[in-house]
Amino acid sequence: MDAAASLARFALEHPLRTALLALPAFLLGLLVKNAYKVFLAPHFSSLRSVPGPPPDHPLWGNLQSLIDEEPGKAHARWTEEFGGAVRYRGLLGGERLILTDPAALNHVLTSHTYDYAKPDDVRGDLAMVLGKGLVFAEGETHRRQRRLMNSAFAPSNLKAMTVGFFEHAHQLRDIWKGMVEAGQVDSKAWKNDEAADAYQAGKPDAGFGYNFQALSLKSDALAQAFASLFSPRDAPGKPHPSRLLVNNVIGACLHALPILKLAEYLPDERLKSIKQALNTLEVESRKIVQAKMEKADQEDALPKKDLLSILLSTKAKDTMSPEEVRGQLTTFLFAGHETISNSLSWVLWEFACHPDKQARLRAEVRAARKLAQRDGRDELNSDELSGLEYLDAVTREILRLEPPLSSTPRVAQKNDVIPLSVPVKSATDPSQTIDHIVVRKGQSISIGVYAANRDKSIFGDDADDFRPERWLDDDNKIETKVGGWSGLMTFLAGPRACIGYKFALLEFKAVLSVLVDSFEFDRRDADIQIEHRAQVITRPFVVNEMELGTRMPLKIRLAKADETDEV
Numbered sequence: 025m026d027a028a029a030s031l032a033r034f035a036l037e038h039p040l041r042t043a044l045l046a047l048p049a050f051l052l053g054l055l056v057k058n059a060y061k062v063f064l065a066p067h068f069s070s071l072r073s074v075p076g077p078p079p080d081h082p083l084w085g086n087l088q089s090l091i092d093e094e095p096g097k098a099h100a101r102w103t104e105e106f107g108g109a110v111r112y113r114g115l116l117g118g119e120r121l122i123l124t125d126p127a128a129l130n131h132v133l134t135s136h137t138y139d140y141a142k143p144d145d146v147r148g149d150l151a152m153v154l155g156k157g158l159v160f161a162e163g164e165t166h167r168r169q170r171r172l173m174n175s176a177f178a179p180s181n182l183k184a185m186t187v188g189f190f191e192h193a194h195q196l197r198d199i200w201k202g203m204v205e206a207g208q209v210d211s212k213a214w215k216n217d218e219a220a221d222a223y224q225a226g227k228p229d230a231g232f233g234y235n236f237q238a239l240s241l242k243s244d245a246l247a248q249a250f251a252s253l254f255s256p257r258d259a260p261g262k263p264h265p266s267r268l269l270v271n272n273v274i275g276a277c278l279h280a281l282p283i284l285k286l287a288e289y290l291p292d293e294r295l296k297s298i299k300q301a302l303n304t305l306e307v308e309s310r311k312i313v314q315a316k317m318e319k320a321d322q323e324d325a326l327p328k329k330d331l332l333s334i335l336l337s338t339k340a341k342d343t344m345s346p347e348e349v350r351g352q353l354t355t356f357l358f359a360g361h362e363t364i365s366n367s368l369s370w371v372l373w374e375f376a377c378h379p380d381k382q383a384r385l386r387a388e389v390r391a392a393r394k395l396a397q398r399d400g401r402d403e404l405n406s407d408e409l410s411g412l413e414y415l416d417a418v419t420r421e422i423l424r425l426e427p428p429l430s431s432t433p434r435v436a437q438k439n440d441v442i443p444l445s446v447p448v449k450s451a452t453d454p455s456q457t458i459d460h461i462v463v464r465k466g467q468s469i470s471i472g473v474y475a476a477n478r479d480k481s482i483f484g485d486d487a488d489d490f491r492p493e494r495w496l497d498d499d500n501k502i503e504t505k506v507g508g509w510s511g512l513m514t515f516l517a518g519p520r521a522c523i524g525y526k527f528a529l530l531e532f533k534a535v536l537s538v539l540v541d542s543f544e545f546d547r548r549d550a551d552i553q554i555e556h557r558a559q560v561i562t563r564p565f566v567v568n569e570m571e572l573g574t575r576m577p578l579k580i581r582l583a584k585a586d587e588t589d590e591v
């Protein structure tokens with residue numbers, strides 16, 4: 025008792041000395057805790073029988089492979105070697121489970137959706153930037169918001185929006201035509217007279233009836249705020265895993281502090297620009313919602329061609345405050361931002377590499393357009409667009425091969441058992457297989473989008489090749505048991521699958537049909553190499569030109585009007 029009292033007196037009298045004594049004790053505790061996590065915990069883990077690569081390093085597990093390889097590649101390699109459930113290690117022994125098995129995906133994404141939520145740090149960042157919209161919401165709130173939003177994507181609305189998609193496509197075509205005819209050169213977007221940057225020029229405005237002006241290669245305040253938050257021009261680097269460890273510690277501290285509130289007092293330019301972009305996002309999106317609301321009242325009877333006007337004409341308007349509508353606007357802009365333009369630039373790249381495939385699509389589109397013109401229409405309607413077989417096959421193939429999200433994270437909200445449709449070899453007893461996985465609350469999971477889309481057991485040995493014909497081949501129909509559009513993971517599956525997927529497919533098809541009808545695409549140079557790097561989504565970068573940021577430079581010529589390729 026006396027000893028305790030004298031220790032307390034000592035601590036009060038000499039707080040600095042006490043702190044100095046406590047620090048080593050704290051560090052020792054941290055060391056013991058992490059040593060347990062790295063060396064002992066894996067032996068008691070419920071995942072210990074799940075197969076996977078041995079860790080490359082005791083402190084950063086398999087992170088080096090994930091950093092070195094293009095997004096999704098390591099997942100695909102491990103899935104090919106070990107099967108539809110793979111365990112690997114992250115920082116300080118943290119275990120992660122990659123899932124591509126159909127029964128497991130169905131369980132996590134569809135039948136037990138809300139038991140597998142997005143990680144808290146991801147949700148926190150989303151809420152800070154976008155407000156609490158659909159991407160952020162979980163559980164009952166998500167169910168309610170989703171029901172309200174669904175009606176905006178009803179078939180009749182998508183039909184009306186298709187008119188807007190074609191208007192956007194024609195604007196883009198006219199800008200590109202003007203550039204090709206003028207032989208215009210811009211040192212950043214254009215490398216020579218005939219090469220255009222399909223990535224920067226191809227950004228659609230996501231059908232919001234609010235022009236991002238990306239079409240004319242200028243940006244307004246909102247577009248700039250989005251670009252600085254979600255697509256900074258610097259190419260993402262390949263940091264050493266130890267750097268990630270340091271970043272994690274700093275990130276945890278930043279999350280604990282009101283760092284953005286203090287941004288203007290801190291000597292950090294990046295923080296200041298984030299703060300400024302967030303303010304712009306808030307002010308500008310509020311203005312758009314206000315303007316749209318006023319217009320919606322005046323133009324009630326007019327057909328609506330953009331998503332926000334449609335949203336404001338559904339009953340969602342009566343049940344959501346302007347602030348909630350604003351949250352949905354920024355959420356839709358975020359989720360649709362660059363996903364479609366990214367897919368467009370990849371497909372144009374594949375066409376540049378496969379002239380026969382672009383010619384085949386051009387012939388199909390021209391034949392359909394001729395029929396529409398005989399009917400007195402300049403463009404296809406949404407049914408005609410969806411009915412083009414080769415266009416559909418090309419769309420499936422590029423979204424299979426180049427999903428904007430190579431994987432997406434989830435965290436188990438409770439202890440659970442995940443079933444497997446194809447058993448995997450047990451890591452603890454290779455003579456046995458396992459057909460289910462016991463997961464504990466808090467377990468991190470990666471949905472292997474890229475790995476599932478390139479599964480050789482489903483798509484064959486040419487799974488890494490761009491071959492739209494695989495979707496047309498009757499003798500060899502693709503049978504994937506994975507739920508979701510086309511049996512692919514690109515838009516995920518279940519109650520949290522992409523709500524905008526039909527919108528995305530129609531906009532993608534409308535723009536591609538117009539571009540391929542008007543232009544021929546070729547590689548800028550025969551030996552140009554494009555690399556995939558992750559920056560929110562997987563984006564193209566030109567090897568040895570990383571400093572120029574995300575780009576997809578292509579040679580573009582006007583397509584001959586009298587081309588008569590057979591479909």
Ligand code: HEM
Binds near residue numbers: 159357516520521524
């Ligand atoms: C090629 C284009 C697109 C792809 C590949 C894509 C993919 C995805 C994926 C994988 C998710 C699930 C993310 C997760 O939960 O981890 C998602 C969610 C979402 N997407 Fe898309 N998306 C695309 C375009 C769009 C467009 C154009 C819109 C809006 C107009 C949109 C709106 C949304 C929304 C709101 C969510 C959240 C849904 C929810 O949690 O209920 N997406 N998208």
